[in-house]
Amino acid sequence: MKKLLSLLFMICFLFPVSAENGSRLWLRYSTDGNATISCNKQSPMLGIAATELRRAWKGVPVTLSLQRNKETRALGEEGYRLFTSDDGRKITITSAGERGLLYGAFHLLRLQDTGTENLSKLNIKESPAYNLRILNHWDNLDRSIERGYAGRSLWDWEALPSTLSDRYADYARANASIGINGTVINNVNASSQILSTEYLEKVKALADVFRPYGIRVYLSINFASPMQLGGLATADPLDKEVIAWWKNKTKEIYHLIPDFGGFLVKANSEGQPGPCDFNRTHAEGANMLADAVKPYKGIIMWRAFVYSPSDADRAKQAYLEFQPLDGQFRDNVIVQIKNGPVDFQPREPYSPLFGAMPKTAQMVEFQITQEYLGFSNHLVYLAPMWKEFFDFVQPSSLKAMAGVANIGTDANWCGHPFAQSNWYAFGRLAWNPELSAEAIAEEWLKQTFFNEELRMKNEEFGKGNEERLQSDISINSSFLILHSSLKQLMMQSREAVVDYMMPLGLHHLFAWGHHYGPEPWCDIPGARPDWMPSYYHKADKAGIGFDRSHTGSNATAQYPDSLCHLYDDISTCPDEYLLWFHHAPWNHTMQSGRTLWDELCYRYDKGVQQVRSFQRIWDLTENYIDTERFKDVQSRLKIQARDAVWWKDACLLYFMEYSGMRIPYDIERPIHELDDLKQVKLPIDNHECPTRKMLDERR
Numbered sequence: 001m002k003k004l005l006s007l008l009f010m011i012c013f014l015f016p017v018s019a020e021n022g023s024r025l026w027l028r029y030s031t032d033g034n035a036t037i038s039c040n041k042q043s044p045m046l047g048i049a050a051t052e053l054r055r056a057w058k059g060v061p062v063t064l065s066l067q068r069n070k071e072t073r074a075l076g077e078e079g080y081r082l083f084t085s086d087d088g089r090k091i092t093i094t095s096a097g098e099r100g101l102l103y104g105a106f107h108l109l110r111l112q113d114t115g116t117e118n119l120s121k122l123n124i125k126e127s128p129a130y131n132l133r134i135l136n137h138w139d140n141l142d143r144s145i146e147r148g149y150a151g152r153s154l155w156d157w158e159a160l161p162s163t164l165s166d167r168y169a170d171y172a173r174a175n176a177s178i179g180i181n182g183t184v185i186n187n188v189n190a191s192s193q194i195l196s197t198e199y200l201e202k203v204k205a206l207a208d209v210f211r212p213y214g215i216r217v218y219l220s221i222n223f224a225s226p227m228q229l230g231g232l233a234t235a236d237p238l239d240k241e242v243i244a245w246w247k248n249k250t251k252e253i254y255h256l257i258p259d260f261g262g263f264l265v266k267a268n269s270e271g272q273p274g275p276c277d278f279n280r281t282h283a284e285g286a287n288m289l290a291d292a293v294k295p296y297k298g299i300i301m302w303r304a305f306v307y308s309p310s311d312a313d314r315a316k317q318a319y320l321e322f323q324p325l326d327g328q329f330r331d332n333v334i335v336q337i338k339n340g341p342v343d344f345q346p347r348e349p350y351s352p353l354f355g356a357m358p359k360t361a362q363m364v365e366f367q368i369t370q371e372y373l374g375f376s377n378h379l380v381y382l383a384p385m386w387k388e389f390f391d392f393v394q395p396s397s398l399k400a401m402a403g404v405a406n407i408g409t410d411a412n413w414c415g416h417p418f419a420q421s422n423w424y425a426f427g428r429l430a431w432n433p434e435l436s437a438e439a440i441a442e443e444w445l446k447q448t449f450f451n452e453e454l455r456m457k458n459e460e461f462g463k464g465n466e467e468r469l470q471s472d473i474s475i476n477s478s479f480l481i482l483h484s485s486l487k488q489l490m491m492q493s494r495e496a497v498v499d500y501m502m503p504l505g506l507h508h509l510f511a512w513g514h515h516y517g518p519e520p521w522c523d524i525p526g527a528r529p530d531w532m533p534s535y536y537h538k539a540d541k542a543g544i545g546f547d548r549s550h551t552g553s554n555a556t557a558q559y560p561d562s563l564c565h566l567y568d569d570i571s572t573c574p575d576e577y578l579l580w581f582h583h584a585p586w587n588h589t590m591q592s593g594r595t596l597w598d599e600l601c602y603r604y605d606k607g608v609q610q611v612r613s614f615q616r617i618w619d620l621t622e623n624y625i626d627t628e629r630f631k632d633v634q635s636r637l638k639i640q641a642r643d644a645v646w647w648k649d650a651c652l653l654y655f656m657e658y659s660g661m662r663i664p665y666d667i668e669r670p671i672h673e674l675d676d677l678k679q680v681k682l683p684i685d686n687h688e689c690p691t692r693k694m695l696d697e698r699r
């Protein structure tokens with residue numbers, strides 16, 4: 001080990017890694033391409049594809065060939081074939097569409113950068129699983145971002161449409177490189193102002209930048225826009241004037257943006273207006289808009305994130321409201337459903353609405369921004385969570401995939417350097433949900449931290465040191481070992497956050513409003529009960545957890561029979577969902593043989609220990625990674641480690657008051673007093689990430 005460390009030190013000393021602020025994302029390939037690139041047609045999009053290759057491709061000549069034949073048509077406009085000629089002297093990318101060639105070009109560069117395939121024998125056919133792979137920005141017109149933790153909104157509304165930031169094209173390029181082809185640029189809590197002519201001109205300017213990268217623009221709309229903007233007396237979707245207003249507005253939009261994608265709607269949810277205000281159904285509201293965009297091939301993404309203040313368990317409400325509407329939506333409406341039935345918790349079972357509306361197009365909404373997962377302070381790789389969803393929901397049963405973006409004006413786009421991996425993973429999974437989370441992590445790591453640049457440095461070092469290299473494989477294998485340790489770290493990070501925040505099916509124990517940190521005791525007089533942690537954990541002397549079995553809210557009945565039985569019976573319910581579906585006694589025997597209380601303690605402790613192990617792994621990378629990114633991640637891991645202890649102490653000390661049981665003695669002892677933790681109030685809004693200083697001062 002000592003020897004290894006001294007060699008690592010030498011590499012670092014001889015070849016210092018250059019400064020890096022993370023702005024190049026996973027597209028860090030060097031720009032000394034030297035190959036001949038040809039294309040059988042010219043267009044702005046093909047120009048981009050060819051330029052990318054000219055800048056970076058270092059292999060045999062590449063031809064981009066737009067052609068419509070049986071094979072390319074079968075792969076679709078976005079699909080492509082990428083193959084090396086028999087003599088190995090040429091690579092061809094063919095597609096029926098320009099976008100296919102653009103995606104093919106990025107694919108080839110990814111292969112070069114990750115070194116994962118034999119480039120002399122390529123024969124790859126790809127086409128995306130979904131036609132729509134879309135980011136949802138919760139960006140407000142004042143440039144704040146709801147639940148955004150990476151600076152301000154990229155869209156500089158004041159400067160638009162005349163001034164265009166370079167970052168617009170960089171953003172589009174990054175998306176294109178992972179196959180994202182749509183973006184909803186404004187918050188679902190929408191201002192009707194976005195539909196004013198003044199703002200539509202600005203939207204058009206963005207759409208013009210995004211178009212050659214294959215990205216269509218969509219807008220979130222406020223359902224009451226005909227009243228708020230149009231001065232009408234109603235927004236009733238069956239009212240003739242309202243219908244005409246939307247038709248005219250739509251016409252205006254398409255006149256400016258001919259390839260405009262359509263609208264995303266949050267209606268009758270959390271105070272947003274909607275058709276139910278006029279005694280109309282969600283289907284009636286969605287269909288009216290669908291008819292307006294239909295002549296232009298536009299679509300409506302209608303969100304099912306609804307929970308009216310009723311007696312019904314919140315986890316049941318979207319299903320109760322939407323399932324009866326199955327078959328009533330137009331064919332250009334897609335119902336957009338969050339992956340879980342409540343709200344992007346660290347772990348939720350999948351939403352039972354998926355699969356329950358066979359006559360309705362459905363899409364999933366994932367949250368890339370870490371509203372409930374430590375903002376941009378915590379390292380959490382989300383692909384394992386999204387893959388877990390696909391363990392239950394057949395990818396082919398969906399029409400599209402949406403992800404709530406984690407992108408802002410921060411130099412590195414996403415705040416935490418590893419949060420970039422979630423943007424990346426979202427794009428890759430939307431292209432192909434069959435990819436494993438591990439394969440995506442591997443790709444991302446190779447392109448982001450261990451790319452060609454670093455491999456070359458390693459080889460360079462080897463040149464004068466062949467003898468040593470031959471006798472000591474550690475110097476080469478150290479890259480691989482670190483790489484694989486980092487991959488493991490990423491793969492474990494989601495389970496770790498579940499453990500130190502909300503293990504065993506606990507959910508929504510978050511601090512009021514901003515959702516950073518624990519407040520299982522939170523009780524705001526007069527607030528909605530289903531915004532209070534106690535609504536979800538229901539801890540009392542007898543036990544803890546929400547009884548959603550047949551003896552409780554019966555939410556289990558919304559699941560298909562086999563899962564319903566599995567979840568409904570406390571003896572078969574998997575540990576990870578136990579407290580989601582059951583109010584279990586403190587001494588309930590868990591699968592491990594421990595009591596529930598002990599298991600809870602061990603899980604919280606395991607989460608903390610895992611973060612500590614992430615710190616150790618990360619520190620080993622110091623000599624391989626540029627100082628800026630190394631220090632940034634190191635410092636955020638320190639926050640994460642402290643936060644994990646905060647979560648553990650807050651939850652265990654609080655729940656201990658109910659369980660009356662002791663924390664097992666082999667577990668790290670609490671370092672906080674419960675009363676002190678109850679006083680912690682972070683002075684942050686829902687679009688800020690607390691700093692270390694602020695956290696340290698408050699805790």
Ligand code: GCV
Nearest residue numbers: 138146147188189266305343
């Ligand atoms: C955009 C949660 C978030 C809100 C978000 C809402 C939604 O409630 O806390 O910030 O609003 O989900 O998805 O509409």
